Amino acid sequence: MNKHVSILIIGGGPAGLAAGVAAHKAGVHDILIVERDIRLGGILNQCIHNGFGLHTFKEELTGPEYADRYIKQVEELKVPYRLATIVTDLKLSDDGHTKIVTTMDEEGGLTVYEADAVVLAMGCRERARGALNIPGERPAGIYTAGTAQYFVNLEGRMPGREVVILGSGDIGLIMARRMTLEGASVKLVAELQPYSGGLKRNIVQCLDDYGIPLMLSHTVVKIHGEKRLTGVTIAEVDDHLSPIPGTEQYYDCDTLLLSCGLLPENELSGQLGVTLSPVTSGAVVNESLETSIPGVFSCGNVLHVHDLVDYVSEEASAAGNHAAEYIKEISEGVNVPDSDDKAAEGRVIVVTDGGVRYSVPSILRPDHMADLTTIRFRVGAVFKDVDVVTYADDREVMRIHKRVMAPGEMEQTVLRKTDLLKEGTPSTYRITIENKQS
């Protein structure tokens, strides 16, 4: 027989933990967190460097210490969870109200849950070599930076001694330092774009402090070696990101680490029919972090890739609270899912342009908005001395001067409901960048 649960949370990383804690504190105790790993904490378990929690706890914690703060709350509140259990299937009941969640545990045992609400908190995965199309042989010695981090930090194994890193995402930067500290020689970090994909603080603390060069507008054009990697050829790229002939340089190395982007793990969301954004590959959500399917919420790296875990926890707490509100509303018979037409009435669409790539949320429902709504976004290039400007239709709502904005750093603004609705409900809320120097 199927088991019933009010809120089922998929993923026991920082997002799933914070969502579970918040939903429990909001009064819904019939919750289940399902985690495929043998422990809670998600990717933080392998992030043994410090720098976590400055925003939330005003302390510099390591990843496991940060996760532990939330695991303790889950234990104290007795929020139920299952480990070594993977969600394999997610679909809607025939009437469209109940979410049918199938899980498989270590022994291969299947359980089917009927959940009133689901919180998607599955995190993201790294883009692997197959997705990058690097020509050459397929020798051993090529890893994603996260896999290398797992080997070094959790298994105590060194993937290699002479290292080149392709991509300057945060995991690559962190691993440049980690491999150096473990005695490897990290020759360089090559980045295809003319800017780094990682946080400024990581470039300073992980590359500059160790004298590791960051070669912007460069990529790996050839992989050498048959059984084991023996070297890579790096070349400069032009404005169209194509290698410039004559700029090739050969580097001896036995290890190539790839840090070329993260992809939200949205296979289950897609299976359920959740609308996904082509820009973030995460769900399209409204101000309540609710997806296109009523009662299905999304948060953390599965929604959009975050650079700081503090914002993951903040966002996931909000998702947990909204899931709890949803449960209370359906138990009072309030939240009968709207028809598409009715649901679309009075919605404000968040539009991004002028260098802003996306926003989360991208839909605002004024009658569901709190006094303050946090809107997170990323830019698509580096900007210096610009204004972030927001408009309710054509009316300027907010103007904030920014000294530097970069794609690697997530931005946020806080929108006051009264400012949005000052002259009635607009059809769009636009976020753009002005005063760009050419």
Ligand SMILES: Cc1cc2nc3c(=O)[nH]c(=O)nc-3n(C[C@H](O)[C@H](O)[C@H](O)COP(=O)(O)OP(=O)(O)OC[C@H]3O[C@@H](n4cnc5c(N)ncnc54)[C@H](O)[C@@H]3O)c2cc1C
């Ligand atoms: C190398 C690295 C360095 C970082 N450094 C910093 C830093 O210095 N400071 C900072 O603030 N942040 C840092 N971060 C970012 C931070 O760790 C992430 O933002 C955060 O872990 C994201 O949390 P999450 O819960 O969304 O995802 P995750 O931590 O990835 O958790 C998702 C969980 O869902 C589980 N899951 C997925 N699919 C299923 C399924 N089908 N069934 C059951 N379970 C499932 C996974 O096993 C996983 O445990 C770093 C991240 C990395 C990778």
